[in-house]
Amino acid sequence: MNRQTQRLSIAGAAGAIEFALDRPAGAPRGLALVAHPHPLHGGTLDNKVAQTLARAWVQLGFIALRPNFRGVGASGGSFDGGRGESDDLQRLLEHQWQALQDELGAAPQLALAGFSFGAYVAAALAARLREAGRAPRHLTLIGPAVVNFALPALREPQLLAERMLVVHGEADEVVPLAAVLDWARPQQQPVLVAPGSGHFFHGMLTPLKDWVCAWHGSAL
Numbered sequence: 465m466n467r468q469t470q471r472l473s474i475a476g477a478a479g480a481i482e483f484a485l486d487r488p489a490g491a492p493r494g495l496a497l498v499a500h501p502h503p504l505h506g507g508t509l510d511n512k513v514a515q516t517l518a519r520a521w522v523q524l525g526f527i528a529l530r531p532n533f534r535g536v537g538a539s540g541g542s543f544d545g546g547r548g549e550s551d552d553l554q555r556l557l558e559h560q561w562q563a564l565q566d567e568l569g570a571a572p573q574l575a576l577a578g579f580s581f582g583a584y585v586a587a588a589l590a591a592r593l594r595e596a597g598r599a600p601r602h603l604t605l606i607g608p609a610v611v612n613f614a615l616p617a618l619r620e621p622q623l624l625a626e627r628m629l630v631v632h633g634e635a636d637e638v639v640p641l642a643a644v645l646d647w648a649r650p651q652q653q654p655v656l657v658a659p660g661s662g663h664f665f666h667g668m669l670t671p672l673k674d675w676v677c678a679w680h681g682s683a684l
Contacts, residue, residue: 474559476552479540483531483556484509486522493684494573494601495564496521497553497589498530499582502609503543508536513579513606516669520676521575524684527564531556533585546581546613550588557589575602575680576625580638580663583608584615590624591616602680603628606672607663610647611639618651628653629679631672633661 501507509530518528534541578586583605603625
């Protein structure tokens, strides 16, 4: 993402988990995990939307982590339909959480974010954490893949995160906007529509970063 981006690796259940780490200029206020789109369709931690989400969270004062999912880049294993990817995202969270808590002397804020398939993975991890009484404070779902994956309920039995943002392209050619609205409607979840945008937000990355910063920044 920039010269300061670190490429690191930790051991996971299926082998190495490669990830990128970006730090804010000042003392961090929290940890943000960003999940990339479908590995079998070219998704990697270098995806432009994933990088944009990382930039937004760094601007908000968070350490941003972007793992490569199983079988991508230097990460071991093979595609696992979301389950193993959620496991690896949680493994990365637990690995970095204690170190940051020790650095800050207090519990950091947690943000989860994902794009397309990554939105499903981020939401699945948020659901796990909610069940464990550790729901993240922030959740950002960009172009969520509601057609092929069953995203967990956002508000039952309680909020999946304290602050949630869903953004979708008006002209999304992969996941139709109508499908996302059908998913969001019974959950009473607002959806921010990017006018004229396709699935990959070409030409809309700067507004996307600004929307994420404005929505979540107002709660910091």
